[in-house]
Amino acid sequence: MSRFKRVLVVLGSVAAVFLAAVGGVFAWQWTGAEVSTVGQVSFRNALKVPPLAPSTVEKDGTRVFSLRMQAGTTEFQPGLRTPPWGFNGSYLGPTLRARRGEKVRVQVENTLPEASSVHWHGMHLPATMDGGPHQEVAPGATWTPYWKIDQPAATLWYHPHPHGKTETHVQRGLAGMFLVDAAKSDALKLPKRYGVDDLPVAVQDVSFDGADFDHGRSLLGSTGFLGERTMVNGTLDPYRVVGDELVRLRLLNASTARIYDFGFADDREFALVATDGGLLEKPDAMRRVQLSPGERAEVVVRMRAGERTVLRSFPQDYKDAWHQRFGGGDDSFDVLELRARKVLRKSPQLPSVLGVLEVPQGAEAVQGRYFGLRMTGINGRKMDMGRVDETVTRGSVETWTVRNEDGMPHNFHVHDVQFRVLEIDGRPPTGMLRDAKDTVFVPGGSTVKLAMRFEGPADPDTPYMYHCHLLYHEDFGMMGQFVVVEKGQRAGTVTGGAHAGH
Known part of the structure; x- marks a missing residue:
């Protein structure tokens, strides 16, 4: 009995030491997890403003840009050369700018050692030009998407979207802005001198x-x-x-x-x-x-x-x-x-009226869909490049209900469309969520209801994506795909990731 008690004492001591060690590690991790640079930034470097990308205009009015994905080096820290990636330079890319109603074409050349893509985030355009994982550009290849801009003036952006590698490619520096202008916004007395105000x-x-x-x-x-x-x-x-x-x-x-x-x-x-x-x-x-x-x-x-x-x-x-x-x-x-x-x-006073939202109210919706967000996938399924998850009819309005089911932070981005947030946890949206969106934050346990119109063009064989835009989650499989079809048409056969370009 005495020996048994000694064994219990030893085991208890070991357990206590182990728990104390675990508690110490956790306390260290907890304390060290909070990050703040408030009051610590020197603000010693003049802000770089990305240049406006040069373009040419062809006889038929098409505006043509050129983007080259390339590796390089950049001195972010004094005396230290970092090897990032960029567009037309060693890090990030130029700002593309075009007008509503213009036709555009972008010559995308990939000089990187691996395949990548260029997704036009927030842009309404055909699925084959979207730049998602189905339009990867192989090393040494060139991809030339073209489309007509038909959406309000907005700040959009472009970034890579290779399946399973989006986080890494964006982290390395492949990103840039795409500004859409329009006659109505040009007439407003807003600050509009790029790089100045x-x-x-x-x-x-x-x-x-x-x-x-x-x-x-x-x-x-x-x-x-x-x-x-x-x-x-x-x-x-x-x-x-x-x-x-x-x-x-x-x-x-x-x-x-x-x-x-x-x-x-x-x-x-x-x-x-x-x-x-x-x-x-x-x-x-x-x-x-x-x-x-x-x-x-x-x-x-x-x-x-x-x-x-x-x-x-x-x-x-x-x-x-x-x-x-x-x-x-x-x-x-x-x-x-x-x-x-x-x-x-002197700057003129801001106008009291700015624009008109071109997103549906939701009352005209013909179908509703549900999307449950978990780290393990959307609606219980991980992304499959060869599977069509949803089929929508061109010209229709739908309401999508998106719920964060696992508690960790998520958001939700839908390619090709802008949507209106109808509800957040059953209540009307406030602040910036009352306006046209293509990406929305969905906190743990929250539910958002969205209204969107799918204007096509119809393409049963080429999908658009919807996914969490926390890119580690996207790469882990929190992504699905939908096709736009004509009324009565079925989804076609989706191939699993052929390279674009030549």
């Missing part, structure tokens, strides 16, 4: 291991890669000198997993003027705008002569302590410093 602001989170990017993930997190600091347009510690009273910031969350809640360090009010799908009906005064990966927002901020203010990302409430801490909800970043000149150009 109209600034692209593509925000990414990064970590470095010496000269190289470090894309490791947390052992306790399931969101994906979360970096220790932010870059804007590929610039660390950025500042921008501005010379106008009103400055328009085209915010793009170009990160692969991190969610931002943007505002200003002095809590000043700004005007939201546009979301993913384009201009709002009228400016919306606010102090915070939340963007999950892939979302965009255009805000106009008023500057006073000689002042400085900092664009900041604030902590957020994920309603779940675990994902709050290990999914980045507790993190905060100083992103960009705006420095006003001592004398500023």
